[in-house]
Amino acid sequence: MDLERAKELIAAERARVKGLLATSAEARLDDVAAGREAGDGDTDGAQPLEHEAVDMAIGKSLNDRLSALERAEKRIGDGTYGVSVESGLPIPDERLEIDPAAELTVGEAAKHQHHDY
Template sequence: MDADRARTLLEEERAEVQSLLTHLDSNLDQDRETGRGDAGDDVDSAQPLAADEVDDATAASLRDRLAAIERAEKRLADGTFGLSVRSGTPIPDERLEVMPTAELTVEESAQDS
């Protein structure tokens, strides 16, 4: 995969993740302003806690995706983008088109599962 295409894919991925994080943060702020969970005895008190845990997990996952993007951008700058970080084997362009942050080949990823 050429560097320009890789850069474009990573920029698109970054924009998507940042948009999702912004939307999530906005929803969390709105929930705090409306006092989610202060509705009284009619509401199960565990629901807001469960929702907060889901939100926290989602935010953590999005931050992990941003970290993966940053690692991929570093590999792009170093000239190693598109090569497995484990074996140095080329990662097929088809995989990188779908997952531009891929660090391993499909076979190597399957071995980890």
């Protein structure tokens, strides 16, 4: 993959993820406010806590995604972008277009998903 194209894709994905993080932070604030209001007896006090836990999990996932994008940028600088960090096999451009932070080939990623319990 052309490295300039890779940089564009990574920048676009970073902007998208940061936007989602901002939205997630707003939702977390809304959940905190709802939790304060839940003490009136008319609502389920556990529901805001459940939403807050989901919001925190989403935030962690998005931050993990930002870390993956940072690693992809490092690989561009190191000259190792576009090859698997596991096997050194090339990652097809089509995969990198879809996921510019891809670190594994499709087959390697599938193998890891089957062993993730």
